[in-house]
């Protein structure tokens with residue numbers, strides 16, 4: 223498998239979660255209220271899976287290795303756009319968490335911020351994924367020989383292996399710091 227293989231497989235799961243978030247927006251408008259537990263679940267999915275696990279492998283492995291190659295101006299420009307879009311997604315998630323916290327505390331006005339930030343994520347991800355899948359990932363593979371591609375794939379597997387340990391160690395450390 224090429225190193226973009228796991229990234230494309232991950233895109234499919236992100237798309238399924240985005241569909242669920244889209245459906246949740248319809249529920250919010252029908253019922254006039256948000257489900258804070260769903261927001262927590264969506265935030266955890268985006269932060270842990272889409273951002274840390276998926277964008278992490280894109281930025282720390284694929285983009286890092288592309289930076290060592292003499293890539294075209296077009297590909298250079300796309301990398302910068304993708305990094306900016308990853309940052310935008312992070313900001314949306316942060317704003318969504320803040321809106322949900324205010325909503326739980328009783329702020330009625332926070333509902334529209336929850337909606338706006340879920341809407342932003344639902345709009346952003348499909349376009350971002352399409353740019354990577356259709357215009358970037360496969361042409362980028364031409365910069366690497368087979369040994370380099372295999373090494374990247376292995377590094378991605380190691381990255382994934384470490385992730386679950388990292389996630390739960392952070393949770394424990396977070397509680398320890400409170401005491």
Ligand SMILES: [Fe+2]
Pocket residue numbers: 277280304308350354
């Ligand atoms: Fe990306």
Ligand SMILES: [Fe+2]
Pocket residue numbers: 229233276277280351354
């Ligand atoms: Fe991606």
